Amino acid sequence: MDLTLTDAWALWWSGQQLTDHTLYGAPVLWLGRAGKMLAFLAGCTIVLDIIGSERLIAWGEQIQTSKGKWIWWTLVPLGALLVPWVSVLAFRRWDPPEGTLGAANQIVGLASLPTAIASLTLGTALTVEKTPAVVIWFGRLLARPRFEWWLRVVAAPLFFVGFALDYLAS
Template sequence: MADISYLDAWGMWLDGRSTLGHDLLGLPLLWWGRFGKILSFVSGATVVVDLVGPEKLSRYGERLARFMARKPSRNTFVVGLLTGGAVVLVAEPIGVPWPVEFVLGTTLGGAAGLLAFRLGSALQDPELPMATRWVSLGLFVLGFHFDLLAS
């Protein structure tokens, strides 16, 4: 597959030619489109926040903070292990080399384990619903962009 630049991809799209079968930054545009669809789906988090409500989210945050504080090192390890495993499961079918999978899984797994501590506090923040709406808008725009580019 031919590796094309970002501007070349948009040029092809604007000319009405398919970008599928080409690579962008070493990844097939088919996968960029799939990531776009996933980001667009995740942007629906606003709906979850609105349906659940800020009060319930705050209670969930208190529970998560207590859970993570109970046995911090073990719980952080479990969250990190689950996240790292998910990264490997997603990266394997794409054909990512195993050293890159290992680094991504370890890095993202460790970050997720540490962020679980912060998530408990964040869920208790009264500004969370508004911040979630803005983040969801950004994810939707980014996801739609890559989905459109790969069409």
């Protein structure tokens, strides 16, 4: 059953499960999963804030040594293989209704394959020699006061929207 946002919240508040319903053509189950991802991304900004730009820069300088390079010889290839594999599996597991191309199908299709391509590209681009420079650059970017403010301004709505979508699917 296709619902509007107010209908969905009213049904949720009454205690009904909405996993069988759609919200503007998108399955509520997939919206809940997207909400989890949005909340996770918003939470990453808190982790980056706790780590701090100084530690991030110091870590980037540390992995420039040969002692820290073994991490990147392990993590970069693993990430380059694991992330596309998981996203392709997620794309293949979702079985849309016969003859439909709803919003969720488009979102999953548009997100999974570019994610696979982007992660392979990033895994290749972030080689052992480039990774420390990227980490140091990101640390310096976080050190800018305006960037930190914009990051928080974007993260707060992402968290609340993600949390609301996740709650709706529960």
